Each structure stands twice: as C-alpha cells, then as structure tokens.
Amino acid sequence: MATLEYRPLNLGRWVVWGASALVMIVLPLIFTSGFTLTLMSQIGIGIIFALSYNMLLGQGGMLSFGHAVYSGLGAYFSAHALNLVAKGGFSIPVALLPLVGGAAGLVFGILFGYVTTKKSGTTFAMISLGIGEMVFACSLMFPDFFGGEAGITVNRVIGESFLGITYGPAIQVYYLIMAWALVCMAAMFAWTQTPLGRMANAVRDNPERTEFVGYDTHMVRFLTLVLSAFFAGIAGGLNCINYEIVTAENVGALRSAGVLLATFIGGAGFFFGPIIGAIVFFVMVIAVGAMTKAWAFYLGLLFLVMVLYAPGGFASLILMHVPVIKARLMRRLWLPYAAALATGLVLLTGLVSVVEITYHYSLAGSTDPGMTLFGFALDVTDTIPWAVAIVLLVGGFVISRLAWSAVGRAWGDIIHVLQQQSA
C-alpha cells in the first residue's frame, strides 16, 4: 500500500533510481530501430502522464475522466510557445519547453480544479467528464488556437545547437524525454512523502475524519489536482516536442480513458504501478497495434481480465510475491506457474487465432481470403483454420483451468505456511 513505507535505509531507493536511469540510458543502445525508439519515447511520456493521473486516482481517490485536458492544453501551449520562439517572439531552450506545458496545466488545474474538486466520488468523475467534453468542444470552436482538424504543427529544431544537441534526431528527443521522466518520477514520489501527499491519502480513505483533524478536504483535493495537472502539462509539452504536431485528440476523451486504463492495469494502489501500466499500455497500443488491427480488442480484454482477476494491477501481482520470496517458498510456485504459462500460451494462441481469423474474414474475407497467422498461410474461407483455432481456444481454456487450479492450491498452501510462521 502506498502509505506503508518506513524503511530507515534509503539505499534500496537509490539503487532503484540508479537502475531506472541506467536502463533508460542503455535501452536505445540495445534496441536501435526507429520503431523501438518511438515506442520507448512514448512510454517515457506515458509514465509521466500516468503517474500524474495516479496522484488523483491512487493517492487522492479521485476518478477523473478528463485528465487529458491538462496534458492536452499543456501540449497546445507548448506548441504555440515553440512557434513564437521560432518567430523570435521570445526565447526558451527547447529542453525547458515542457515547463511551459506544466505551467499551462497548472493554470488550467487552478481554473477547472476548483470546481471539480468541490465534491469527490461520482460527482467528481462526472464533472471531470463534463470539463473534458467542454474543452474538446472548444477545440472545434476556436480553430485559431487549436488548429482545427489539422492541429498545430511545430518545428522543434530551432535556436542555437548546444554541444551539438539540436533535438533533430529522435535519439536526442528520447534522452530529453527520459531526463524529464526521471525528474518527474522523483518529484512525484517525493510528493507522496509530504504532508499534502499524506493528507491526500487521508482524504481518499476517510474524508470525514480528515475534516475533524483540521483539514479542508476540498483544499487537499484541489491542491493535489493542481500539482497533478502541472505534471500532466509537462507530459503534454514532451508530446509536442516528440511528435511536432498537436491535434484535438490530445485533449480528447480517448486520451483520458487511455491514461485511466494504463494506470489501472499497472496498479493504482502503488506508486510504481502506473509506470508498469504505461509500459504495458503503449506496448499494446504501438507494438501490438503495428501487428494487428485488433489491438484495441486485446487491450480491452486485458483490462477486463485485470479488473476481474487482479484489481490491484500488475504492481499487486508483483508485490504479493515479496513475502513468498522472503519465506523462501517460491520453489513451490515455479512448477504451477510454468504449467499455467504453457497452457496459457495455448489458450492465447487459440484466442488470437479466432480473433484474427474473424477480423480478416469480416474485413476482407470475400476479396482476399488469404492471410498469414503465426507464420502459416491460410484461407479464412476454409474450415480447417477455424477448426484448429477453436480447438486451441477450447482446449487451451480447459487445460489452463486445470493449471490455474494447481496455482490456486499452491498459493493456498503457501498462505497457510505464512500464517503459521507469523502466528
């Protein structure tokens, strides 16, 4: 839980931060293709955005349906600022442009947040949805600012190059994004360790009691939202630099829903949950998206499975193993896990086959019945691929049910042992 961490020794923390930085530096040296660079840059921005969202959802208990408003407006203001700089209107290094986005997020956080945070729960969710729709509608009403359908385009290569850094090559933008991601991660983590951060947890858990220890819950929610909007704005500014175009999608409901999905999949109850969430989400969107038209279907399915079976997200799945590792009981899980993985792969293969064949059949079945799936060329009007896919799906379902019940039994034993140890 986010509120339980009193490790006197901060060495572990330094190791984690150092390792994160190292991974960020080394990754593009291993994965050198332009595609992975795009993916990793997007993940970096997504991490900032999802963490800022989790200040609301995870830390403050505010379910927002309109968080893209702050990142999107941050992106627009960054774009206009960059264009002004290009015209010689004023001067700011490109590396610091995200601060313009952050400032815009902050200002709109103050503007909208005061109203949205008056109430918590469903009311907050509804108002955030309303403001999101309102801002999106504005994007069509004010084409001068929002750029209409085409959006606002920018050129990030401006000004003098500093030590050869022009932000022309994508790799330089990648490192800029990662530097910001690291700074924002550290800042948002530090925030959870401040009086305001802790009182945000208090308001989340028990708003009434919070009022009776002297805190105005509205003010706590408001300040939390303003800070969260600031970080969202930074993510927006980085989006502007990364893509060199800002369109109305940036403030749209789909973006707002995406960050909710990512945060939830990763685990809203833990600080690092949204980081995992952003990685999984953008791998699904970009990497799976490049492979199949059905990516959104798989993402939805993943979300569904997580909500049903792991409502604490990937972070909770990881953390539930910590006591098991400490008690040296992991060996009891390897075999059931291996079985679950193997059978799960069969099930997944069956599922993907059915989905892909169905997609291909309904989209191009009559004109182009041929397709390749897992390296096999097949004809979607033929019955054999369908039969194989369905057998894999049903068979995979049956055997993975068996494997999962074995996992369940192993866990039952482990919990029993752990309870005996603690008693």
Next chain:
Amino acid sequence: MSTAIELRGVTKNFGNTAIIRGVDLAIPRGERHAIIGPNGAGKSTLFNLISGRYPVSGGDILLNGESITSLKPFEINRRGLSRSFQVTNIFQRMSVFENIRCAVLWSLGYKYSFWHRLGGLKDANLRAEEVMESIGLKRRRDTFAGVLTYAEQRALEIGVTIAGGAEVILLDEPTAGMSRSETADAVELIRKVSQGKTLIMVEHDMGVVFNLADRISVLVYGEVIASDVPQNIRGNKAVQEAYLGTEAGAH
C-alpha cells in the same frame, strides 16, 4: 473560571421532527463533563452540532466566547475543539503511526505543505510517538489500523482525537462495546489524556460517568433536564424518573 463551550438555545430539526429543542449549557474550562440520557435523546446529535458535522437549526454555539455556529468542522478543529466518534472513524488503510501523524500535522503548522518531507518533521514524528505511547499502542506502530482489535481501535480513535493538542475534547461513547477490563483501561486513558483540558463525553456506562465526570448533564427528548455534580444528579427526582430509574436499573 472562563467558559470553554457554551450553547445558547440550540435547536435541531430533521424535517418536522425536533431532535434538539433548545439546549442551554455552559461548560467551564478544565471541566470533565458527561452528557447522559436514554437512547434517542439526541446526545450524538448534540455532539454533531457542536463539532460542526451538522448545521444547527437555531441558537448559538460559542467556543472560548466566540461563535462557531456556522463554521465547518475543520475550522472548528483549528480553533481547538476535537472529537471522537461513536462508530470508530479512523484511517483504516494507514498504520497506527500514520493515523496519529495525520492528526498532528495541521496543529504543528504544516498545513498543505508539499515542500516538507514527512520523515524529516522531527516535531510531528516525536509528537506522534508520544501520543502512541500514551494510548499504549507503541508496539502496534506499523500495524494497519483496520486490523487492530476493537479496543485498540477505540484507543486509536482517542489518540487521533487528542493528538492535535485540542483544548476541548468531545468523546462520543468512548467505552461502547468494551469488556469490563477494557473499560477500566479506557477510563484511565481518558483521565490521563484529558488532564488540564475540557472534556465533554457522551457515555452510557454509569460507572464510567460517575467515575470521571465533574459534572453531568441529562438530556431527555432534546432538552437538558438537569446539569449538576454527580451526587446531585443521582438524587435528582426528575432524572430518576426520566432516565436512571429505567435505564440504570437495566445496566
């Protein structure tokens, strides 16, 4: 002695039903005052009015001579009045230590700070440790509040209430649901933490009331029918008829 809390003609209606029908009450600073009365007399409602949880329908409430009638709970708390709840109302998903630290932050002036690191707040952490010690939960420091035993949760409830150093403390049935020995411990705890403060408590256990209170007010159907020292309350005819004769006999 100056007055800590004063109620002037306080009324409260829920719809057409009058729950509090004009209560006048003055409690001097430093007094331990108990409010007793049969179920449904409006004791908890009175607490909710004083602490700002509900708005009053009429009348005025003064804390240290200043009206707090229209103030919000957090404003009243900042002026030095703190309350506990009949149904335990703590931060279930936080540790004992975190619960108490949350309750001391405002009073120590950290307000909405996002530029202080909690771990570095020596005064807040020290105060939280002190309070934990005084409520006897030191060994449960890092336990989630939600998994404490009932009596421990009640002690934490009192700890959260007094941690901010409020001068006026309202305890709503602090010993409700406790065993005899737990009650005895709770009484000692209340005596200790209310030392030098103004204490107002709603309580059903007459042993606790007569043991702790300097003065007792009897609330029946939303009216204070008597307010006096314990001996006189015991001998008061109207009180015996309205309350003690039936309720106390059953206890």
